[in-house]
Amino acid sequence: MKGEKQATGDQQPKITLAPKVNDFSLTICTVNGSGSTTANNTLYRALFRMGIPVSGKNIFPSNIKGLPTWFAIRISKDGYLARVAHDDIIVAMNPKTFAEDLDYCVPGGVVFYADHINLPVQREDIITYPMPIKELIKKADVPRNLRDYMANMLYVGIVSQMLGICMESIQQVLRFQFISKPSVADSNYETVLIGAKWAKANLEKKDRYSVATMPALKDHIMADGNTAGALGALYGGVEFCGWYPITPATSMVESMMFFAPQLRKDPKTDKETYVIEQAEDELAAIGMVCGAGWAGLRSMTSTSGPGLSLMTEYLGLAYYAEIPVVVWDVQRVGPSTGLPTRTGQGDLTMSYFLGHGDTDHIILIPGSVNECFEFGWQAFDFAERFQTPILILSDLDLGMNQWMTKRFIYPDKPIDRGKVLWEEDLERLKGEWGRYQDVDGDGIPYRTLMGNKDPRAAYFARGTGHDEYGKYSENPQIWKAMLDRIKRKFETARSILPNPVLRKKNGAKIGLIAMGSTDPAVFEAQDLLVQAGLATDYLRIRAIPFSDEVKHFILAHECNYVLELNRDGQLHQILTLNYQELSGKMISLSISDGMPMTAAWVQTQVMEKENK
Amino acid sequence: MNEKPAAQVEVNAAGLSRGDYQGEPSTLCPGCGHNTISSQILTACYELNLIPEQIVKFSGIGCSSKSPTYFLKRSFGFNGLHGRMPSLALGALFADRTIKGIGISGDGDTASIGFGQFKHIIRRNMPMVYIIENNGVYGLTKGQFSATAEKGLELKHQGRNPYIPIDLAKEALISGASFVARSFSGDAKQVRELIKAAISHYGTAVIDIISPCVTFNNREDTLHSYVWGRQHEAPLHDISYVPYRKAILLGEFEEGTTQEVKLHDGSVVILKKLETDYDPTDKWHALRILEEAEMNRWLITGLIYINPTQPTLFDFHDLVDQPLNRLEVDRIRPDAESLEKLNDSMY
Ligand SMILES: Cc1ncc(C[n+]2csc(CCOP(=O)(O)OP(=O)(O)O)c2C)c(N)n1
Ligand code: SF4
Ligand SMILES: [Mg+2]
Numbered sequence: 033m034k035g036e037k038q039a040t041g042d043q044q045p046k047i048t049l050a051p052k053v054n055d056f057s058l059t060i061c062t063v064n065g066s067g068s069t070t071a072n073n074t075l076y077r078a079l080f081r082m083g084i085p086v087s088g089k090n091i092f093p094s095n096i097k098g099l100p101t102w103f104a105i106r107i108s109k110d111g112y113l114a115r116v117a118h119d120d121i122i123v124a125m126n127p128k129t130f131a132e133d134l135d136y137c138v139p140g141g142v143v144f145y146a147d148h149i150n151l152p153v154q155r156e157d158i159i160t161y162p163m164p165i166k167e168l169i170k171k172a173d174v175p176r177n178l179r180d181y182m183a184n185m186l187y188v189g190i191v192s193q194m195l196g197i198c199m200e201s202i203q204q205v206l207r208f209q210f211i212s213k214p215s216v217a218d219s220n221y222e223t224v225l226i227g228a229k230w231a232k233a234n235l236e237k238k239d240r241y242s243v244a245t246m247p248a249l250k251d252h253i254m255a256d257g258n259t260a261g262a263l264g265a266l267y268g269g270v271e272f273c274g275w276y277p278i279t280p281a282t283s284m285v286e287s288m289m290f291f292a293p294q295l296r297k298d299p300k301t302d303k304e305t306y307v308i309e310q311a312e313d314e315l316a317a318i319g320m321v322c323g324a325g326w327a328g329l330r331s332m333t334s335t336s337g338p339g340l341s342l343m344t345e346y347l348g349l350a351y352y353a354e355i356p357v358v359v360w361d362v363q364r365v366g367p368s369t370g371l372p373t374r375t376g377q378g379d380l381t382m383s384y385f386l387g388h389g390d391t392d393h394i395i396l397i398p399g400s401v402n403e404c405f406e407f408g409w410q411a412f413d414f415a416e417r418f419q420t421p422i423l424i425l426s427d428l429d430l431g432m433n434q435w436m437t438k439r440f441i442y443p444d445k446p447i448d449r450g451k452v453l454w455e456e457d458l459e460r461l462k463g464e465w466g467r468y469q470d471v472d473g474d475g476i477p478y479r480t481l482m483g484n485k486d487p488r489a490a491y492f493a494r495g496t497g498h499d500e501y502g503k504y505s506e507n508p509q510i511w512k513a514m515l516d517r518i519k520r521k522f523e524t525a526r527s528i529l530p531n532p533v534l535r536k537k538n539g540a541k542i543g544l545i546a547m548g549s550t551d552p553a554v555f556e557a558q559d560l561l562v563q564a565g566l567a568t569d570y571l572r573i574r575a576i577p578f579s580d581e582v583k584h585f586i587l588a589h590e591c592n593y594v595l596e597l598n599r600d601g602q603l604h605q606i607l608t609l610n611y612q613e614l615s616g617k618m619i620s621l622s623i624s625d626g627m628p629m630t631a632a633w634v635q636t637q638v639m640e641k642e643n644k
Numbered sequence: 645m646n647e648k649p650a651a652q653v654e655v656n657a658a659g660l661s662r663g664d665y666q667g668e669p670s671t672l673c674p675g676c677g678h679n680t681i682s683s684q685i686l687t688a689c690y691e692l693n694l695i696p697e698q699i700v701k702f703s704g705i706g707c708s709s710k711s712p713t714y715f716l717k718r719s720f721g722f723n724g725l726h727g728r729m730p731s732l733a734l735g736a737l738f739a740d741r742t743i744k745g746i747g748i749s750g751d752g753d754t755a756s757i758g759f760g761q762f763k764h765i766i767r768r769n770m771p772m773v774y775i776i777e778n779n780g781v782y783g784l785t786k787g788q789f790s791a792t793a794e795k796g797l798e799l800k801h802q803g804r805n806p807y808i809p810i811d812l813a814k815e816a817l818i819s820g821a822s823f824v825a826r827s828f829s830g831d832a833k834q835v836r837e838l839i840k841a842a843i844s845h846y847g848t849a850v851i852d853i854i855s856p857c858v859t860f861n862n863r864e865d866t867l868h869s870y871v872w873g874r875q876h877e878a879p880l881h882d883i884s885y886v887p888y889r890k891a892i893l894l895g896e897f898e899e900g901t902t903q904e905v906k907l908h909d910g911s912v913v914i915l916k917k918l919e920t921d922y923d924p925t926d927k928w929h930a931l932r933i934l935e936e937a938e939m940n941r942w943l944i945t946g947l948i949y950i951n952p953t954q955p956t957l958f959d960f961h962d963l964v965d966q967p968l969n970r971l972e973v974d975r976i977r978p979d980a981e982s983l984e985k986l987n988d989s990m991y
Contacts, residue, residue, distance in 0.1 A: 319731025327739030328969030
């Protein structure tokens with residue numbers, strides 16, 4: 033289920049193994065719909081409050097209740113946030129997956145298990161702690177309907193006691209999670225304490241894992257990419273959002289609905305400065321968004337692969353009629369309905385070529401939650417500056433998981449509304465203007481907006497062939513000139529879009545190229561490779577069309593590994609198309625199994641290719 | 645800015661001549677019903693003294709959807725995608741709620757590919773005029789059956805249509821439309837008056853206008869042909885639109901045969917009933933009339949249903965008064981302090 037399994041060691045657990053402090057992984061195995069989310073988040077956030085770098089991944093089914101769910105926490109004093117495929121510690125609450133879950137435990141690892149799981153523990157090389165959940169819950173005197181839910185709080189108490197997670201942090205987190213219901217926070221905490229007390233009195237510590245407080249992570253926050261994207265949009269001045277629910281994009285608009293009333297009501301009148309409209313489908317969502325963008329609103333939608341497929345025709349029109357819109361694709365795994373609750377980077381090629389005929393699209397690829405915020409507001413400036421759709425490719429891992437990330441930074445540039453002519457501008461130009469004229473030589477024309485009262489302002493927008501004034505035309509020269517001019521916009525964009533991020537290692541001759549949410553895995557792999565004697569430089573691409581730095585990077589390295597989460601190596605394909613003369617310098621390393629990339633995978637793949 | 649028209653040119657109360665409402669020359673077939681509708685839209689706007697800049701046009705794809713180029717050149721317009729005019733209009737109209745939206749669609753555009761969007765714009769009661777230029781065929785793709793084509797109709801290359809037609813007026817009504825009318829492109833006066841009423845209505849105003857395709861569907865015995873239309877039209881009532889400030893014209897109507905429906909903008913539609921018991925505010929009656937008409941193969945024309953007080957999509961959003969597309973940048977970006985507070989709350 034979770035990728036590579038552990039080879040079971042023959043040896044007995046050695047209690048004498050060196051202690052591991054703030055450096056291990058822990059997976060909680062439950063059933064979805066059992067209310068374990070609050071418990072898992074409590075553990076997770078308590079660790080963060082102790083100043084320990086953590087990452088958490090919710091691996092969940094496309095289902096509402098009854099199927100297995102895993103919550104994998106990685107604790108890393110060195111700040112590595114990527115997924116690891118093995119587990120040091122397992123908290124087993126789901127009898128159905130128990131046997132399989134054990135397979136992922138490392139030799140010398142630990143299993144906490146609810147003792148109603150009446151199954152043999154087949155492994156002799158791990159340490160087991162049974163937890164009398166049923167019995168304890170009876171003692172806890174919780175109402176019958178809350179028993180399952182509270183059982184989760186018991187493992188929070190037991191695990192915290194055994195690992196040394198600070199009870200005060202747990203209490204703070206619960207108060208934060210139930211900010212408006214202090215009594216609920218208190219009753220949860222009492223249950224946690226029952227678990228902790230029992231563990232203290234009954235379990236003898238035999239394993240090597242523990243946590244210890246570190247200096248506070250002051251410049252960090254904990255957030256998910258979808259919330260970050262929504263906040264970015266709200267600070268970017270979004271005025272219209274048309275959308276249709278789809279995992280894993282839904283929570284972006286839901287966050288927007290949550291935050292918009294507090295952030296975007298007009299201070300003077302208390303009225304709204306935004307519209308969020310749930311459409312009847314993605315065909316309509318993007319139609320609304322194109323209409324709004326055309327009429328001068330900062331306009332966006334958020335969707336995932338199947339939705340983007342449906343939006344394609346309108347986005348092609350937006351490309352050719354030059355309409356600013358922002359489209360978030362929070363990627364899941366395709367083709368087809370695929371794995372709706374798993375992560376991937378499989379929509380890159382589709383986004384790059386989106387639409388029939390010749391098209392170009394600006395694609396932004398955030399690699400952290402913080403960048404989701406940043407690109408969230410910047411995208412509107414780019415859309416209006418270049419008068420074209422901006423596609424932002426996030427993914428489920430980035431969008432839906434809670435990440436430790438840098439604090440959001442307030443936009444450092446004023447809002448750029450692009451080239452718009454209002455009444456006074458037309459007056460100044462004596463009405464001399466053409467919607468699709470390239471006056472400034474950058475390929476970007478001027479536009480007027482519906483509502484402009486000057487009789488010379490109006491033009492007729494269309495997806496059919498048109499001349500510089502927007503008038504219908506089938507003239508071959510005009511058609512060609514128009515399409516060539518549009519292409520120039522993307523040349524202009526190349527140097528203005530977010531630059532790639534470079535991380536160099538001394539003496540590296542090998543390049544690693546990646547994008548988006550695989551950043552933590554590639555970052556960590558770079559360090560692992562140095563330890564294994566292989567220095568690499570790492571370039572994280574953040575935007576397409578590529579800036580010249582990408583080419584320079586490829587040129588500067590003997591060999592470049594392009595790492596990504598899809599079957600066909602889509603980034604590699606696009607790089608090869610762009611730099612055909614350098615194609616011999618690029619090797620594709622890609623995987624699509626629905627899981628976030630691990631550093632170990634990167635390391636193994638690169639070492640294999642390097643014959644090391 | 646406006647050039648003063650020469651003294652002899654007739655102007656309306658807005659000081660504009662008919663020329664100010666014109667569009668590009670039509671490239672549709674001579675005699676196409678759609679052209680008559682375009683010219684009635686033009687006349688309606690002229691007679692209502694609307695400023696072209698206060699209007700925005702939308703359309704889908706089809707011969708019908710091409711027609712917005714042929715009227716109101718001074719109005720903004722957007723020719724969108726096949727069947728997806730409503731969503732385009734919805735998004736755009738939020739940018740400036742003082743602008744009147746006129747959507748033009750065809751029967752292929754609305755009753756097939758765009759059926760979902762048609763129903764949903766009605767359900768939202770988005771304030772706009774929604775005209776379907778209904779000819780029972782796909783004109784632009786050269787004469788395939790549309791979903792409003794009559795059962796049993798035979799066309800040259802298509803053979804016989806085995807399916808029962810979709811009645812767009814009925815569909816609008818059962819979707820909860822606040823304004824449903826039908827007319828026939830050959831009845832210029834009625835088309836014009838219904839368009840005026842629709843423009844004044846606050847909500848989605850659907851007008852299904854039978855508009856014969858002279859090239860592909862004009863056999864004399866079909867529902868969408870000129871000859872058939874003229875002979876089988878059964879006007880519900882004469883309708884005359886009278887702007888509020890000229891209410892004095894009311895005297896023209898005979899007492900006892902008229903009914904007033906007050907529209908949102910304060911103007912009044914006066915309905916002259918031919919059937920003395922017809923009440924266009926009675927939905928149940930409207931449905932029955934349409935069912936009866938279908939059984940009798942009648943073409944009911946006129947204002948079939950109206951509810952001027954039904955809440956609209958704009959009412960569900962509590963928006964600032966100014967046009968959203970003119971909001972100053974500092975009103976759409978929250979301050980830095982608010983972000984610091986948010987940062988502090990995320991741990
Ligand atoms: C997505 C898509 N599918 C098909 C077409 C081809 N097409 C163009 S017009 C049309 C039918 C138009 O029929 P109708 O709306 O009745 O307009 P009319 O020409 O009869 O006025 C079709 C199918 C298209 N433009 N787009
Ligand atoms: S083909 Fe028919 S619908 Fe199209 S322009 Fe000609 S007459 Fe009109
Ligand atoms: Mg038609």
